[in-house]
Amino acid sequence: MTKLFFKYNRIVISALHRLKYSTVPKTDSKLSINGTEFVTDDYTNVTPKILSYLNRNLHLDKGNPLSMVRQRIVNYFYSSFTHRGSPDFSVYDNLSPIVSTKQNFDDLLIPLDHPSRVKSDCYYVNRSTLLRAHMTAHQSELLRSGLDNFLMIGPVYRRDEIDSTHFPIFHQVDAVRSQRRDQLFPKNEDLELFEPTFDPTKPHTFTNSISDPTKQSCHTLEATKLIEHQLKDHLLGLIKVLFGDIKYRWVDAYFPFTHPSWELEIYYNNNWLEVLGCGVVRNEILAKAGPNNSIAYAFGLGLERLAMALYKIPDIRLMWSNDSGFLSQFQNKDLNAKITYKPVSVYPQCTNDISFWLPGHLSIDTFMSNDFYDLVRDVGGDIVEQVKLKDKFEHPKSKKHSLCYSIVYRHLERTLTQAEVNRVHKEIETAAISAFNVVIR
Template identity: 40%
Template structure:
């Protein structure tokens, strides 16, 4: 569903000489071989090693616990077909073209996306599978599925800090009605949902406060093929369904007073579109994007013109898990330390208990950017992050740009990045840190011909 906007920080606004390393002709990923491309392949082995972790399928992991809770609640309301085992390797058509992303969209760039070759990549969102899921439930009419749910790992080249990781877990879902047979029952379905929501509040002695969105009125209008009444009912059904899911999570967290609000937004393949925010730790936090599915996507999925209406949503399991379970650093979600994984049990939301706090060690790496004009390549901040990530992995807590300087005479540009080396599971020796830092420095010189300071 809604694709999270990707914006890379370009730190070198001119072309540079970039070393082309020899690549194997084939990459073997989860038992299957894929050809590589010297021009396009940028996925590293450290990232490929994460493609078979499947945290969302572990019933005793925060990601798996959260997925199961949401799936169970939604399926108690309507029958949704679940898809949890898609390969993370998709085509550019699946990930971008089929969903209407323009050729110049930043999400397509190598600075943001892990490419296996010029046509194949690691998916950046679960929406890469939307069309095949719509086609599946359309063909599988005998089961009377009302929609689908997808959960999967997605991959993005990104910054390094406590809330960002190159792999994220997303869930998205949809609900459909066939005209006019099923749309005639929409009002009755909404009344049933509202009754379920009210019962949850009463039985669990909870309160729900819906706050007013303070932004401007939406600029998006209803789609031409839908009536005003259909649009209104579809919106009510969507919002009530997601409010029930939020209440279920808050109930398991023992939250009695829940504040939420709906804000207007835009997404490439829903119209109109909204985000749901909850009041958490004295601030509004967006937890889910959603909207009414654009007919173009349904037509691409082989539904007959004007035959079907529906809604869709998308949310980040990692972010919600970190909030609900009180996990302070996203790297912990990937830990194999028994002191972490032993704290969680299927079906329960309990607060993470820190088992230790190892001190961090700061190291700076400063360099002059090159001025050689070749290859039409650009350095992005994500390129620097990728070098650090590939060298040090989860032994780095954060990387931040701390200084930019342009020499008044030579006009050369200097950058300084501060790396915080800190393990979640053990103490790192100075010798280890020095070795990692030296490798980072060497890789920067090797790949981008920077001049170290």
């Protein structure tokens, strides 16, 4: 495995740097992903390492803790919402992770200047295409197909820091539940979803405001409060199925695609843990998707966060492990079994620092750490446990800027030698010089 790892990096590293870090548009270059060719450009920053994870689908891998949590969530919605013996909710858990910027941002009312759009946070295939950053990217297309209640489940991709709780791919469950007036108010024909000033047959003639923190201007207060009550009641039911009777709190939040919005936190292991975000779907999204005669709620949660809390899993990388010592603790187990992960063995860490001077056009404030983290992931792979910015320095005379990162290496399945760690670390140094034009200190 180690020989293949080094061979892989020697083959891809030069191509990776040319593709990923160049600011020159490469309209003549193409990238093949899952059998489809995409033209690359100055926004292309998806890496071979990230693409190698595309078809793993851990949420569908029976015996993986992520799949167990996914199935428990699906079972809850199947059993809690039925109509004439059939589940109200449909499940979509194998949607293509390659989406357009329209799907990922525009359809969800995410402003052009929103920080979630920047290259340092997303994996772009090109300017108009990326690996989805959230499962909500599929919300509008499913609404347009006529669906009212659905779960969207799958991996999402975000450039992020490196530590025991962060990985560039994690798995989300997003959901939408919409209701017409007769469904929301079955026993009271006097109550309405919309204010008299709003004409649901002409939604584009009305400017929907979210200046009122309690509701959208198109909705009545009664409709908003009832859908809020349903949303919170349904989600608390889910959390109690997973964690039992637990202390919780609702926190006001902001999301571009819902209003009002909340986050749910639970008191777990003597700390408040955020487990999901939710809210009332912005009416503009529903209006663009089809007949504007309903109100809806939506929520999103991360499977890794829930699984790590439920099963006491200390490192997010373990979810991707093929080690039988890890997987056997979850295979052929009852979904509702109380499982506490037991480390098979703890292999020692190796820590190496890397310090470098930035080129003149970059400073401590303008250098993107996420770019460096991505490079470390590509070269070091899954043996990199954590990367921390250790020190910043500005030379008093030359005014040059220097950064020092501490890189912690640990293999999940065997002991690393310092010699092989040093070889990987040297590859990272070489890659950083090529990619960022830095000078190693």
